[in-house]
Amino acid sequence: QSVWGYDSDNGPERWHENYPLAKGDKQSPIEINSKDVQHDSSLAPWHASYDPGAAKTILNNGRTCRVVFDDTFDRSVLRGGPLTGTYRLRQLHLHWGSSDDHGSEHVIDGVKYAAELHMVHWNPKHGNFAGALKQPDGVAVVGIFLKVGKTPKPEMKRILEEIDNIKTKGKEAPFQHFDPSILFPKSRDYWTYHGSFTTPPCEECITWILLREPIEVSSDQMAKLRSLSKNGENEPVNPLVDNWRPPQPVKGRVVKASFK
Numbered sequence: 311q312s313v314w315g316y317d318s319d320n321g322p323e324r325w326h327e328n329y330p331l332a333k334g335d336k337q338s339p340i341e342i343n344s345k346d347v348q349h350d351s352s353l354a355p356w357h358a359s360y361d362p363g364a365a366k367t368i369l370n371n372g373r374t375c376r377v378v379f380d381d382t383f384d385r386s387v388l389r390g391g392p393l394t395g396t397y398r399l400r401q402l403h404l405h406w407g408s409s410d411d412h413g414s415e416h417v418i419d420g421v422k423y424a425a426e427l428h429m430v431h432w433n434p435k436h437g438n439f440a441g442a443l444k445q446p447d448g449v450a451v452v453g454i455f456l457k458v459g460k461t462p463k464p465e466m467k468r469i470l471e472e473i474d475n476i477k478t479k480g481k482e483a484p485f486q487h488f489d490p491s492i493l494f495p496k497s498r499d500y501w502t503y504h505g506s507f508t509t510p511p512c513e514e515c516i517t518w519i520l521l522r523e524p525i526e527v528s529s530d531q532m533a534k535l536r537s538l539s540k541n542g543e544n545e546p547v548n549p550l551v552d553n554w555r556p557p558q559p560v561k562g563r564v565v566k567a568s569f570k
């Protein structure tokens with residue numbers, strides 16, 4: 311049993327016992343209510359320029375399915391939007407539910423999506439990733455909502471095809487020649503606010519950029535994601551589902567929108 315997780319004995323309500331930052335004033339995720347959002351006409355568009363050759367491996371770490379990228383130089387970068395400078399893509403991963411009616415971490419006007427995909431970037435002006443975690447402008451995460459629908463996005467197939475090779479915790483497989491920007495929806499509209507990792511250690515170092523337009527996946531694709539296991543090989547099967555943290559107190563923070 312790992313120190314923290316999503317079960318009753320090690321889940322989000324108890325993370326603060328080992329990770330005090332979990333009770334901070336700028337925690338993520340949050341519930342976004344359109345009536346409280348402030349349109350900010352000064353917000354610039356964001357730009358991702360990713361090198362497909364930077365993709366390295368896909369792994370099951372018992373908590374999520376993660377694709378890791380080469381971030382040893384400015385190879386795959388995010389800039390613009392609310393960001394100052396260039397942020398390097400380090401990894402992407404997902405959070406999902408045990409059924410299609412929930413699973414996302416951020417909740418939009420009461421709507422929970424089936425899953426939420428996070429693309430994690432860090433600011434190299436802070437030397438290395440560990441240094442960036444300690445800075446309020448150290449990390450930028452682009453969040454994309456996954457909605458179950460009739461016209462699933464074919465680009466998700468590449469990730470889901472690999473699931474069979476990483477069924478259990480600790481399994482890793484090569485994952486190359488992949489440009490994650492194919493996952494972006496058509497619209498570039500986004501919300502942005504300052505928050506934290508949605509898992510321990512819960513550092514408050516993240517500029518969140520949440521895309522308004524969800525991408526569609528099929529119910530079968532969601533079932534594929536839910537076929538991942540938390541357990542290692544030859545251990546009792548423990549399905550990897552409901553790896554999401556519930557919304558945290560907004561505590562006076564203002565969510566800005568790039569759109570009206």
Ligand SMILES: CCN[C@H]1CN(CCOCC)S(=O)(=O)c2sc(S(N)(=O)=O)cc21
Nearest residue numbers: 373401428430451506507508509510511
């Ligand atoms: C399971 C641990 N998840 C963490 C691990 N990392 C952070 C710190 O690591 C220190 C060794 S991370 O940058 O990979 C990252 S991003 C997110 S999220 N859901 O907020 O996008 C959580 C996490």
Ligand SMILES: [Zn+2]
Nearest residue numbers: 403405428508
């Ligand atoms: Zn995440």
